Amino acid sequence: MRILLAEDDEFLARGLLLALEESGYFLDHVRSGSDADIAVATDVYDLLVLDLGLPIIDGLEVLKRLRARQQTVPVLILTARDGVQDRVQGLDLGGNDYMSKPFDLSELEARIRSLLRKQYWNNNTEIAHGSIVFDTVSRRVRVNGEPLELSARELALLEIMLQRRGRVVTKRQLADHLSNWESVLTDNAIEILMHRLRKKLETTGFEVRTIRGLGYLVDKAS
Amino acid sequence: MIRLRKNSIQGELLGWLLIPISILWLVTTFAAYSFADRFANDAYDEIMLNSADSIIARIKVNGKNVVVDLPPAARDILEHNDMDGFYYDVLMSNGRQLSADADLPLPVDAMGLPLWKPKFSDGTFKGKPVRIGVIKVPVKGDPSDEVVVIFAETLNARNHFANQITLSIIVPQLVFILLSVWAVSVGISKALAPLKDLRDSLQNRSQYDLTPIATDEAPTEVQPLVAAINELMVKLNEDLEAQRRFVGNAAHQLRTPLAGLKTYIALLKRKRQGEGQELLEQLDVGMDRLNKLVGGLLSLAKAEPSANRSSDLAIIDLNNIARDITKTLQSEADKNDILLDFQPNSEEALIQGDIGRLQDLISNLIDNALVYSTKGGHVRVQIRMAPMVVDLLVDDDGPGIPAEERERVFERFYRVLGTGVEGSGLGLSIVKEIVIMHDAKISIDTSELGGTRFTVSFKRVSAPLVKTS
Numbered sequence: 001m002r003i004l005l006a007e008d009d010e011f012l013a014r015g016l017l018l019a020l021e022e023s024g025y026f027l028d029h030v031r032s033g034s035d036a037d038i039a040v041a042t043d044v045y046d047l048l049v050l051d052l053g054l055p056i057i058d059g060l061e062v063l064k065r066l067r068a069r070q071q072t073v074p075v076l077i078l079t080a081r082d083g084v085q086d087r088v089q090g091l092d093l094g095g096n097d098y099m100s101k102p103f104d105l106s107e108l109e110a111r112i113r114s115l116l117r118k119q120y121w122n123n124n125t126e127i128a129h130g131s132i133v134f135d136t137v138s139r140r141v142r143v144n145g146e147p148l149e150l151s152a153r154e155l156a157l158l159e160i161m162l163q164r165r166g167r168v169v170t171k172r173q174l175a176d177h178l179s180n181w182e183s184v185l186t187d188n189a190i191e192i193l194m195h196r197l198r199k200k201l202e203t204t205g206f207e208v209r210t211i212r213g214l215g216y217l218v219d220k221a222s
Numbered sequence: 223m224i225r226l227r228k229n230s231i232q233g234e235l236l237g238w239l240l241i242p243i244s245i246l247w248l249v250t251t252f253a254a255y256s257f258a259d260r261f262a263n264d265a266y267d268e269i270m271l272n273s274a275d276s277i278i279a280r281i282k283v284n285g286k287n288v289v290v291d292l293p294p295a296a297r298d299i300l301e302h303n304d305m306d307g308f309y310y311d312v313l314m315s316n317g318r319q320l321s322a323d324a325d326l327p328l329p330v331d332a333m334g335l336p337l338w339k340p341k342f343s344d345g346t347f348k349g350k351p352v353r354i355g356v357i358k359v360p361v362k363g364d365p366s367d368e369v370v371v372i373f374a375e376t377l378n379a380r381n382h383f384a385n386q387i388t389l390s391i392i393v394p395q396l397v398f399i400l401l402s403v404w405a406v407s408v409g410i411s412k413a414l415a416p417l418k419d420l421r422d423s424l425q426n427r428s429q430y431d432l433t434p435i436a437t438d439e440a441p442t443e444v445q446p447l448v449a450a451i452n453e454l455m456v457k458l459n460e461d462l463e464a465q466r467r468f469v470g471n472a473a474h475q476l477r478t479p480l481a482g483l484k485t486y487i488a489l490l491k492r493k494r495q496g497e498g499q500e501l502l503e504q505l506d507v508g509m510d511r512l513n514k515l516v517g518g519l520l521s522l523a524k525a526e527p528s529a530n531r532s533s534d535l536a537i538i539d540l541n542n543i544a545r546d547i548t549k550t551l552q553s554e555a556d557k558n559d560i561l562l563d564f565q566p567n568s569e570e571a572l573i574q575g576d577i578g579r580l581q582d583l584i585s586n587l588i589d590n591a592l593v594y595s596t597k598g599g600h601v602r603v604q605i606r607m608a609p610m611v612v613d614l615l616v617d618d619d620g621p622g623i624p625a626e627e628r629e630r631v632f633e634r635f636y637r638v639l640g641t642g643v644e645g646s647g648l649g650l651s652i653v654k655e656i657v658i659m660h661d662a663k664i665s666i667d668t669s670e671l672g673g674t675r676f677t678v679s680f681k682r683v684s685a686p687l688v689k690t691s
Contacts, residue, residue, distance in 0.1 A: 009478045015485035022489075053474075080477040084578065102481035102513055105488035 001046040001116055001156065002026045002177050006036035006062065007078065008054050012101075016049070019105055020112070024139055024152040026180045033057035037065055044176040045073050047115060052079040052090065060093055067094035074115040078103070113137060120163045127162055129218075131204050134162055143204045153178060154197045161208055161218045170215035231417075232410045239406055243399050251392045258387035262380040263353065267342050270308075270355055273300040274340070274373045277310055281320070283363040288314065290321040305378040309347065315358075315368040326372045332356045333370065351377050416444050424451070428658060432459040470523040473516045480516065484509050518648030521582050522634075522655060537683055538580070540571040540612055541605050547584040548603050551592065559598045562588070567605040571612045573680040575660050583656040586649040587616040587676050594620035600671055612680045620673035628666040653678075 003020060007013040008031045017027050028043070030036045033054035040048060040062075048066070052059035063075060077095040079086060087098050096118075097111050117123055117136050127134040133142045139155060141148045150158065160177050161169060175185045178193075185193070194216065198208055209217045276299065280292045290312050301308040312320040315333065326347060335341060340357040347354075354374040361367040416439075423435060434452040437445055487509065491502045548564040555562035584603075591601040595618045606613040623631060630636050632654040635647035653676075657664045662680045669675035 009482065012478055012482035012485065015482050015489065019485060019489050022492075053478075078481075080474040101477040102484045102509070105485050 001159065002028070002044065002180065003047045003049060003112070004036065004039050004043070004045045005029045005049045006031075006033070006039075006054060006059065007049070007051040008032065009051075016108075019109070023109060024156060025112075026156070026178060028180045031055070033059060033062045036062045040066055040071065040073065041069065044173075046119070046177060047112060048073055048075045049112070050075050050077050050095070052077060052081065052086065060089060063090070063093045063095060074119050076108075076111060076115060129162055129165065130206055132201070132206050134159065143201075148200065148204075150197070150200060153193055154200065157193055157197050158201075161216065165218045166220040168211050168214050168217045173215070231414060232407070235410050236403070236406060240403060243402065247392070247395055247399060250395060251388070254391040255384065255388045258384040258391075261387060262384040263342070265383070266375075266380040267340075267353065267355065270342075270353065270373060270375055271340055271357070273308060274310070274355060274357055274371050276300060277312065277371055277373070278357070278359050281312065281359075281361060281369055283361060288320060288361050288364065288367060288369065292321065303379045305382070306376040308373070308375045309352075310371060310373040313370045313372070315370065320369065326354065326374055328370075328372060329354065329356050332358070332372065335370070337368070345374070347374055353377060353380070413441075416441050420444065420448065420451075428661075432456075432462070466523045469519050473520040473523065476512075476516045480509065480513055515648065518652060521586075521652050522648060535574050535576055537572055537574055538577055540573055540580070540614060540680065541566040543577065543580050544584055544603055544605060544614065547581055547588060551585060551588050554589075555592055555601065558592070558595070560592055560595050561600045562592070563600075563602055565602065565604040567607050567612075569607055571605045571607060572683040573612050573660075574683050575680070579656045579659065583653050583678070584614065584616075586653045587614075587678075590649050590653075591616050591618035591620070591674070591676075594618055594673065596620065599673075602671060607682070610682055612682045614678040614680070616676045617669040617671045618673040619669070619671040622668055622673045623666060631666070632664075 001024075003025045005013060005016055005020070005027055007016065007029070010031070013029055013031070017029055020027055028039060028045075030039050031054075034056040036048070036050065036054065036059075037057065039045075050059045050062060054062065059077065059079070063077075066073070066075070074096045075094065077090045077098045078101060079090070079098070080101045090098055096115055099108055099111065113136060117125065121127055121136055125136050127136065131144050132148075134140075135142070141150055141155065141158065156178050157174065160174060171187050171190050174190050175187075178190070179185045194208065207219070209219070211217050276296070277290065277292060280296070281288065281290050283289075284291075300310070309326055310321070311326045311328075313328070313332075314320060327345065329341065329343060329345075332341075335356065335358045337358055337360060340355050342353060342355045345352055345354045352374040354372065356370060356372045358368055358370050361369055420435070420440065432455045434455055435448050437448045437452070440448045484506075487502055487505050491499065494502070545564055545566060548562060552562055588601065588603060595601055600617075600619045602615075602617040604613075604615040604617070606615060631650050634651045636650075654664065657678055660680060662678055664679075665677050667675045667677065
């Protein structure tokens with residue numbers, strides 16, 4: 001899952017980047033409203049964490065432009081202001097959730113998970129596919145009840161493939177969701193990653209088909 | 223510090239009026255007396271001269287001698303009033319005394335006087351002040367010879383007359399002066415009434431009411447003063463506003479680094495399972511306190527005067543707000559095994575207020591009660607109604623607040639001594655601000671539960687009013 005963090009305070013932003021990357025998200029960080037606007041317009045994100053008090057253009061304006069472009073990416077608003085008016089305005093402009101600073105890290109993470117769950121899993125906390133169960137809260141995979149060790153990237157790849165069951169996922173799409181600006185996955189790297197994931201899931205009956213020239217496909221569970 | 227002269231305007235005006243009037247009165251009194259004295263002398267001199275004429279008529283030449291033939295009976299006629307004695311002497315021009323009625327002193331130039339021209343002067347006779355007249359006349363029947371008649375009378379009648387005249391002038395004047403003092407006093411206090419009104423209106427203001435005073439009703443002279451006060455109000459208001467904004471901004475600015483710190487503490491906690499966890503917990507406690515303090519500052523900045531103008535007042539049922547807040551704080555109470563119960567009123571407890579601020583007020587009061595209650599304690603929230611008021615009561619069974627400290631607990635950063643309780647020290651001052659903003663009253667008593675009872679009395683709004691929310 002790729003998240004854009006728009007926060008101008010370097011100190012807070014670094015902490016959030018550390019925490020969220022540790023949770024297995026791929027993060028990009030912008031420090032101004034205008035950068036945030038450009039980033040969401042050009043790159044693909046699964047979530048936007050948006051501070052309202054951004055320089056150049058403020059968060060509300062970023063939100064307004066984002067929704068004007070019909071982009072449906074979920075937005076979690078962060079703000080130092082706790083007035084009802086601010087909250088209402090933020091939500092009415094298309095924000096999906098709202099957190100007042102200072103917030104609890106675990107609560108922020110829970111809300112991020114909740115937003116992503118709503119976006120991709122129809123609010124289900126556990127996704128079952130064949131013998132595989134993907135727990136969206138702990139971000140663990142169990143096979144027949146037994147935990148399966150996967151690297152962060154492998155897990156992320158599995159997550160995307162599960163999200164798009166029944167649809168072909170291109171390498172470009174995978175790269176979009178599994179990269180950030182600092183480390184972009186090449187087609188080659190994606191192939192290697194896919195190879196490793198398949199290997200780990202060999203015995204589970206979970207199959208990722210290669211659609212030549214297009215990408216990969218996981219069939220809908222029968 | 224500007225020094226204002228302490229003179230009263232009323233005294234000043236009266237002084238400026240009374241001193242010249244009194245001087246004028248003294249001058250007119252003196253003038254009146256001297257005029258009256260002259261008139262009295264002129265009038266009585268004339269009468270005295272008549273008596274002298276009667277004497278002159280009795281001067282005859284008897285053979286070779288000039289005599290004054292004045293029988294005793296006729297002499298009484300000369301005394302024309304009962305109050306005064308009349309005396310006379312008749313002298314020949316050579317100095318011989320023709321009649322020795324009195325032995326009056328001879329005026330110095332009496333012998334040199336022209337004929338029939340009387341002359342009057344003041345003098346003393348037998349130790350009494352007298353008016354002395356002298357006239358030189360030719361002897362009837364012997365035109366070559368002349369006699370000098372000296373006559374005198376005491377001053378009782380003429381003094382009496384002069385006094386009468388004087389009094390008839392100065393008494394009405396005195397009455398007039400007293401009347402004008404009264405009229406001016408009344409006039410001045412009427413004229414100064416707007417100043418009194420101004421004082422009253424300033425005195426009755428809440429310290430947070432910095433709206434300008436209406437100038438249209440003030441008299442022209444007071445307008446500049448009112449304008450100056452209003453100008454000061456505007457400046458004060460701007461100042462307060464700036465201060466409020468500063469506190470608000472500062473608090474907002476503090477929140478981002480606080481969020482950062484909290485994030486790092488959480489990260490560190492995850493990384494260091496076991497060792498140092500306790501220290502990290504303490505760091506978290508500190509962060510939460512800091513956060514509460516920042517929240518308190520913000521809340522205070524919002525509750526302060528100018529903030530209430532932008533706030534929207536609505537008619538609300540205090541039961542509902544108190545119920546909601548009690549519910550949200552239930553988990554907080556449970557943590558310390560404190561029984562937090564709410565006793566609503568069966569009637570609608572309608573008051574006019576700002577919901578957000580009232581929530582702040584109630585949660586701060588309950589927070590305070592929870593903080594001062596011991597484990598297993600009891601905090602009770604009640605709504606009570608009277609015909610004109612709605613009371614919010616928050617009771618606890620904590621240590622209570624000594625009577626002498628009760629006023630001070632509303633001061634910012636004040637903590638009841640010896641309790642060692644952790645809090646922002648702002649909660650109750652926020653409560654107080656919100657109470658003032660709602661024109662309500664707050665009091666502290668000893669609770670039935672043994673601890674403290676806070677009572678906030680709101681003005682009750684009668685039900686038929688249209689509910690806005």
